[in-house]
Amino acid sequence: MRDQWSDQLSDYLDDELGRPEREALDAHLTGCVSCRVLLEELRRVHARAGMLRDEPPDRDLWPGISRKIAPAQARRALVFSVPQLLAAGVALMLVSGGTAWLAGRRGAPVVGPSAMLATPASKGEASYAAAIAQLEAALDAGRTSSALDSTTVRALEHSLATIDSAIQDARQALAADPASAYLNHHLADTMRRKLELLRQASALATART
């Protein structure tokens, strides 16, 4: 059964009709049994959809996923992590995306600057430097082998210099205010952008060799 009234029933159910249309359909429903029945069926379809159960796959997909993320896992272990601190019972973590929200959300106390500059930060910075060095080496190889033309190299170098300058700004600011969640987050974001740019550049270099 399809007519002007029945075609509007889903919109009616979802409150998508404008007021005049809704009132007109209300009036029609008062006198039309078949539309009322249809509306109830549509309501049940909608409700049934909301009750669908989520089932896991028949086989465990984790091994396949684990294989694909394994190289990135090794790289991420090398990537800097902004100063992390796991206090007993309270997780205060500032990771590469910047999760300072976590502290605010939980009302966790901000740990003092000396703790935040302890070993994890130094380790993170050293690992970041190692990752940067690897990628810069790949980019150099592409550059010297002429895999990248001079215009592209200049563009990439210009943007890398831009990011390095931003990293320096952030580090200087952080040196004066090491407990600042905002500055830690900003430095982390900028360092991550450098890594992304170097990955992109080395991918270009290797793609064209």
Add this chain to the structure above:
Amino acid sequence: MLAVLAVFAFGQQTDTTVTVPPGTRLEVTNPSGNIVVKAWTQKNVRVHADHEAADLVQVTLEGTVLRVKTASRRTSPREVNYIISAPAGMALSLTGVKTDIDVDGSQAPVTIETVNGEVNCRGGSGLVSLKSVDGEIALQQAKGRIEISTVNDDISATDVSGELSASTVSGDIELRNVESASVEASTVSGEVTYAGSISDGGRYHFATHNGDVTFAVPEKANATISISTFNGDLDASFPVNVAGASKHRFTFSIGVATGRAARVEIETFNGDIKLRRPSELDEDDNE
């Protein structure tokens, strides 16, 4: 005889029209030159290319993919300039290196990737992904899930709707007349300008290191706005009541701060944050 040889030595055109089944996708690979794709009302695809005689244009239909590719007897081809007419509903995948790429009138998914080249796209629907390294990207009249990324140049998106992310390193980002509940725009050295919707429940994130962020706030918006800056000022053309403040970050609400309010995050390091009404943005432009 000598004139004829000159023509073949210094220039050649390929012009071919291919009948394609519905649902065919167009893939063009051109390392150097231009790719222009224009939508037309016909159901077939016309490929016109200007190139040197030593370079070849290969047009092959493999299943539901029409592949157009530049091949060459040289180690690297010279510039080839393509002008392709294709149905508006045909999905496009256009790739180059030293290639400018231009699309006009598409109503289908568009994926563009170049290295040294500008991208201009008018149209696009569904997934619209535009990438360059050293080249400006301009997008108009697209809808869907939009991803724009370059490294060393500007980005502009106008009259677009859907999820939007725009990223560059050295360049400005300008987003105008955007209808979206999810916008992410970030640069390192450059300005960010946003003049678009602020939808209930939406998420908006704008970030730069060196540069101003200009954000147009419609009169009836409901939003919680968080601003972080190290060395910049907040310059608002209307009153704001700061709700929470720390050394470099403060938060305020506009409109009715309900659970459905949009969340806006604006970050700059050396740069101001300018909040304006949309009409004032036009005035600022004219100054």
Add this chain to the structure above:
Amino acid sequence: MTELSPGVGVETDAETADVALAASGDGRAFERLYRAHVGRIHSLARRMAGPEVADDLTQDVFVRAWDKLGTFRGEAAFGSWLYRLAVNLILGKRQTRNSERVHFDAGASLETAPAMATEPELTLDFEDAIARLPDGARQVFVLHDVAGYKHEEIAALLGIVPGTSKSQLHHARMALRGYLER
């Protein structure tokens, strides 16, 4: 952001910690996140794209989530963020898959959906019936009635206008009426 159905988007402290750990490279933390969310993601993939490709799509979703964890800022629950990523990926794959084409015209196929079979072993249940819907109607139905997206968002995701989304939803619901009791 569309509010999802109750139960979705509720995040425990343990999960919050796992997200942070995974973002810094802890594969075991990411596995815990996988185990907690794979049912929902696989069901979404199965309903949107079909059982034949659901396993591959689910794997792709989690691999992409791993890559994108650095962009997760925590404004929404991790489950909501992951679900949205899955929707985007599944729809993106749809557009590059050669094997199917999305129909957004009101096809005769809905009107000629198989009549109810009398043999029990041939009877379709509600989930099977969803799978038998034409692509466009099925995706709109799953996004709207199962996942809770609004028509404006669905239209933007699928590259259609909201009116088409509403029309497809109605067709889907009409076709599914006969399978409610299964």
